[in-house]
Amino acid sequence: MSPTSSPRRRTLTAGALAATAALVAAGVQVATATAVPGRDTAIAKARANVSHNAELFGFGAGQALQVKDVVIDADGSQHVRFDRTYQGLPVVGGDLVVHQDAHGRLKDSSRAKGHNPAVRSTVPSVPAQTTAAKALAAAPGISSATSQPELVVWAADGTARLAWQTTVSGLGKQGQPSGRVIVTDATTGEEIEHFDAEHEASGTGRSEYTGDITISTTLQSNGQYALIDPVRGHTTKDAHNISSSAVKASSGTLFTDADNIWGDGRKFSSDRATAAVDAHANTAWTYDYYKNTFGRNGIKNDGKGATVFVHVGTNWDNAQWSDACFCMMTGDGDGTTDPEQVDLDTMGHEMTHGVTSATANLRYSGESGGLNESTSDIFGTMVEWYANNSVDTPDYLFSDQSTPPWLRRFDKPSLDGRSADCWSKKVGQLDVHNSSGVGNHWFFLASEGSGSRTINGVTYNSPTCNGSTVTGIGNQKIAKIWYRALTVYMTSTTDYKGARTASLNAAKDLYGAGSTEYNAVAAAWSAVSVS
Numbered sequence: 001m002s003p004t005s006s007p008r009r010r011t012l013t014a015g016a017l018a019a020t021a022a023l024v025a026a027g028v029q030v031a032t033a034t035a036v037p038g039r040d041t042a043i044a045k046a047r048a049n050v051s052h053n054a055e056l057f058g059f060g061a062g063q064a065l066q067v068k069d070v071v072i073d074a075d076g077s078q079h080v081r082f083d084r085t086y087q088g089l090p091v092v093g094g095d096l097v098v099h100q101d102a103h104g105r106l107k108d109s110s111r112a113k114g115h116n117p118a119v120r121s122t123v124p125s126v127p128a129q130t131t132a133a134k135a136l137a138a139a140p141g142i143s144s145a146t147s148q149p150e151l152v153v154w155a156a157d158g159t160a161r162l163a164w165q166t167t168v169s170g171l172g173k174q175g176q177p178s179g180r181v182i183v184t185d186a187t188t189g190e191e192i193e194h195f196d197a198e199h200e201a202s203g204t205g206r207s208e209y210t211g212d213i214t215i216s217t218t219l220q221s222n223g224q225y226a227l228i229d230p231v232r233g234h235t236t237k238d239a240h241n242i243s244s245s246a247v248k249a250s251s252g253t254l255f256t257d258a259d260n261i262w263g264d265g266r267k268f269s270s271d272r273a274t275a276a277v278d279a280h281a282n283t284a285w286t287y288d289y290y291k292n293t294f295g296r297n298g299i300k301n302d303g304k305g306a307t308v309f310v311h312v313g314t315n316w317d318n319a320q321w322s323d324a325c326f327c328m329m330t331g332d333g334d335g336t337t338d339p340e341q342v343d344l345d346t347m348g349h350e351m352t353h354g355v356t357s358a359t360a361n362l363r364y365s366g367e368s369g370g371l372n373e374s375t376s377d378i379f380g381t382m383v384e385w386y387a388n389n390s391v392d393t394p395d396y397l398f399s400d401q402s403t404p405p406w407l408r409r410f411d412k413p414s415l416d417g418r419s420a421d422c423w424s425k426k427v428g429q430l431d432v433h434n435s436s437g438v439g440n441h442w443f444f445l446a447s448e449g450s451g452s453r454t455i456n457g458v459t460y461n462s463p464t465c466n467g468s469t470v471t472g473i474g475n476q477k478i479a480k481i482w483y484r485a486l487t488v489y490m491t492s493t494t495d496y497k498g499a500r501t502a503s504l505n506a507a508k509d510l511y512g513a514g515s516t517e518y519n520a521v522a523a524a525w526s527a528v529s530v531s
């Protein structure tokens, strides 16, 4: 059966992107408070208990309590948590919990150190602007940062001081949203403490294609988890169905969640986070593949993470890499047979376009365009072999999950009805997604060899164009050779003949001239009519 979906493309030009005026309203999270029987009564009783025991709680003039949480046990015991203010300013370290019996009688209390928050002066001698500048200087790992000072009573060590609590927000080393909080004495300007505004977390993702998985997320200072991978630096956002041509790095909204459990594991899901789980995790797999296999530090080898968009366009059955916004975009599929385009080999393919741009920069037309596409198919597939997921078993079928049964295949590319198995003078005139067939066919022959075989339950039958029999040396070695050829020897105008030379140079560097590996590379090229 011939797949009918449109071929994977990528952005060709940076082009002037139209400003997106029609932004979809940001998804405001409405906290649906669970009605707890007796909650209001418990709070009222707790307030009365604090007032009646003012000395115990250090509760004096100018103070107020703000309810933060209420826990009511099965036996009716109540635990009411408060934050404290002094003259309208938040008291850092002034929080307390009132423990009451089922009737609201005080049983016990838990109190943070700052229960005597009275400070002499409320007029800071160090102005906010000075404080903000100082805080920015104290956050060296964070670039393009802004700062927001807030006047507080800082009493976390038991001694109350008027202080500026300044949150510096910007981008971390890998380009991910990052923040730091710096607290300075409002009278002397001295730093009291600093800490990261976010914390690395490990979320549970109910993925669309690979079951329940663990994903790297970030706990933000507002208590919400976000799809920011703090290790690899990528951020996953909802494009809210704006078209791919309108997407910029700043488009869309970051995925956030209260309990760090994401998605519902279904295709075509109404839960918008489901596709985001796959996209977020598969970006991490691709990053890890390049890092752990080749020592490559991110797509551009500069340690920076990309922005990943899901829900791009309407029924957009495609995915795309854009150098212009250093982002990747994924569509929701065709709405019937093809689900969201966030499966592993598809995402590995698109991010590999970024790697190619940053290295050989193979021109996206003619034979070099076919080699560009083939490189993305090869490494997209190798990411799948690297992940070795039991649900998405490694294969030589491309985009088999999001474009079933597959969009392209390596053993005999012409089975898609369009791609070339063998080089000819006319190959360069084909669409780049079809001239790639020669490179993909070479990759299969060099990795697995010619003829019929079954691998992980899939049967392949790879012919040769010259009637030879080719013995493969395994896809790990061939991928290693191809990566070196791409990053060391190929240039923007490399054609298939040049690719043969580049890969033989790479094989010679890695395994020696005349080695088994070198000979297998040469034999496989000859077998696809590249000599």
Ligand SMILES: [Zn+2]
Pocket: 008, 009, 010, 349, 350, 353, 373, 376
């Ligand atoms: Zn592509």
